[in-house]
Amino acid sequence: MSDSPSQLAPLTNLTAVQLGELALKIKVWGQELGFAQIGICDTDLTDEEPKLQQWLDNGYHGEMGYMANHGMMRARPHELHPGTQRVISARMNYLPPEAGFAFNLNDPNLAYISRYAGGRDYHKMIRNRLKKLGDKIEAELTGLGITKPNSRPFVDSAPILERPLADKAGLGWTGKHSLLLSEDVGSWFFLGELLIDLPLPVDIPVAEGCKTCVACIKSCPTNAIVEPYIVDGSRCISYLTIELQGAIPLEFRQAIGNRIYGCDDCQLVCPVNSKAPLTEESDFHTRSQLKQPQLLELFAWSEAEFLKLTEGSPIRRIGHARWLRNIAVALGNAPYNQAIVQALVARKQSDEVDDMVLEHIDWALAEQTAKQGNIAQNEQTAALVNRKTQRVIRSVEKGLPRDA
Numbered sequence: 437m438s439d440s441p442s443q444l445a446p447l448t449n450l451t452a453v454q455l456g457e458l459a460l461k462i463k464v465w466g467q468e469l470g471f472a473q474i475g476i477c478d479t480d481l482t483d484e485e486p487k488l489q490q491w492l493d494n495g496y497h498g499e500m501g502y503m504a505n506h507g508m509m510r511a512r513p514h515e516l517h518p519g520t521q522r523v524i525s526a527r528m529n530y531l532p533p534e535a536g537f538a539f540n541l542n543d544p545n546l547a548y549i550s551r552y553a554g555g556r557d558y559h560k561m562i563r564n565r566l567k568k569l570g571d572k573i574e575a576e577l578t579g580l581g582i583t584k585p586n587s588r589p590f591v592d593s594a595p596i597l598e599r600p601l602a603d604k605a606g607l608g609w610t611g612k613h614s615l616l617l618s619e620d621v622g623s624w625f626f627l628g629e630l631l632i633d634l635p636l637p638v639d640i641p642v643a644e645g646c647k648t649c650v651a652c653i654k655s656c657p658t659n660a661i662v663e664p665y666i667v668d669g670s671r672c673i674s675y676l677t678i679e680l681q682g683a684i685p686l687e688f689r690q691a692i693g694n695r696i697y698g699c700d701d702c703q704l705v706c707p708v709n710s711k712a713p714l715t716e717e718s719d720f721h722t723r724s725q726l727k728q729p730q731l732l733e734l735f736a737w738s739e740a741e742f743l744k745l746t747e748g749s750p751i752r753r754i755g756h757a758r759w760l761r762n763i764a765v766a767l768g769n770a771p772y773n774q775a776i777v778q779a780l781v782a783r784k785q786s787d788e789v790d791d792m793v794l795e796h797i798d799w800a801l802a803e804q805t806a807k808q809g810n811i812a813q814n815e816q817t818a819a820l821v822n823r824k825t826q827r828v829i830r831s832v833e834k835g836l837p838r839d840a
């Protein structure tokens with residue numbers, strides 16, 4: 437059979453049986469490409485539009501202007517990519533082996549880096565795999581003498597409500613922390629989508645499983661989960677350490693503790709994560725220099741070292757200034773130590789710091805000085821880290837012993 441486009445039949449020639457078979461094959465191909473699960477949904481997110489609008493009206497996006505820029509397109513995949521009839525939603529596990537969550541949170545001289553970010557940046561990798569999935573669908577249809585479908589992959593940065601789509605596609609339920617999670621797999625996964633103009637059969641959403649649990653809400657260090665299912669992004673440590681360009685508001689600095697890039701606490705206390713599988717992608721394993729790193733070591737990296745050592749990692753995109761800003765806050769939160777004071781003073785004199793970083797260094801010096809000589813307070817800081825973090829640590833030791 438010739439595959440010249442003029443001799444190929446239109447997509448509308450596909451029968452319901454053929455579409456059903458194709459959907460099953462897509463799920464198998466997805467797994468072959470390293471996705472843990474694939475689900476399919478339609479593009480109707482009209483129920484989400486008022487909730488998204490309310491979230492924006494409340495200013496929960498903070499400085500994330502991109503969240504407001506595209507209007508309601510986020511809830512309309514068919515406007516984002518015209519012709520789209522279905523969303524093929526995919527999830528990929530990222531939990532690295534030897535996560536060492538509790539060990540890391542318990543030592544205020546170590547830097548805590550969110551476990552999604554210790555390896556390679558996921559955006560390009562997942563987009564490439566989704567593109568391959570699109571190629572397989574195209575080859576299959578061409579083999580059937582059918583014209584190629586129009587598809588486009590998206591991961592994270594696109595203006596699309598990925599979590600509600602994945603919820604519709606049956607990949608899990610929306611937890612009270614607003615992330616997607618599922619029995620037996622937990623929540624340690626990324627989402628990505630292939631938008632496609634084929635009327636594939638859709639999957640059935642799974643029932644919500646949080647029931648009466650509120651562990652994530654109670655454990656959030658900055659009280660960012662303002663209501664069940666609703667996160668005030670502008671209070672979230674992930675926003676404060678990654679998205680926010682300028683100064684970290686004073687009210688959050690102590691609560692940030694040693695978390696210098698993102699935060700995992702709401703997932704760490706989640707009982708559903710007790711059965712979460714480890715990633716099968718070695719690309720997501722934590723790089724050696726980011727495994728339980730000393731704050732002082734990271735603070736000493738020059739800009740050139742920062743760029744070299746974070747190459748290919750999501751951390752690189754915050755740049756050296758925000759990296760220093762975040763570490764300065766964590767150093768301010770560490771117990772008093774003469775070496776920390778010296779490192780802060782030395783950094784003030786380097787030509788790599790701007791006014792914003794200087795202000796955070798001054799804050800950290802003031803915190804350190806306040807603890808100097810006040811042995812009682814210093815010990816209290818060291819022992820308590822802070823009460824909520826202690827609870828998270830205990831919860832991890834008990835609930836996630838493999839990853840503690």
Ligand code: B12
Pocket residue numbers: 484487488491500503550551552591592593594595596597598599600610613614615616617623624625626627628664665666667669670672673674675679697698699700702
């Ligand atoms: C902006 C953003 C953030 C912001 C804001 C977070 C937020 N919850 O909105 C910040 C920077 C804080 C952030 C942090 C994190 N993020 Co983020 N983030 C995004 C992004 C780009 C958009 C999310 C969005 O649309 N928010 C807008 C609000 C309105 O959406 P929403 O929270 O889902 O709001 C809905 C609920 O409020 C709901 N709702 C309201 N009332 C009710 C009532 C009920 C009963 C229900 C069920 C729902 C409900 O309706 C709203 C509209 O749909 C997505 C990628 C994408 N393009 O979708 C990733 C994404 C959500 N993030 C992700 C991750 C991994 C994280 C972090 C874990 C990273 C980290 N370790 O530091 C944290 C987790 C913080 C948290 N608890 O949410 C993953 C989540 C994967 C998963 N398993 O669900 C995503 C999908 C990226 C990806 N491609 O994998 N993130």
Ligand code: SF4
Pocket residue numbers: 613655656657658659660661667671672673674698699700701702703
């Ligand atoms: S990631 Fe951390 S700061 Fe953000 S909502 Fe979860 S627990 Fe709170």
Ligand code: SF4
Pocket residue numbers: 611612613617645646647649650651652653702705706707708
């Ligand atoms: S901690 Fe509890 S409430 Fe929060 S997402 Fe997990 S099961 Fe749901």
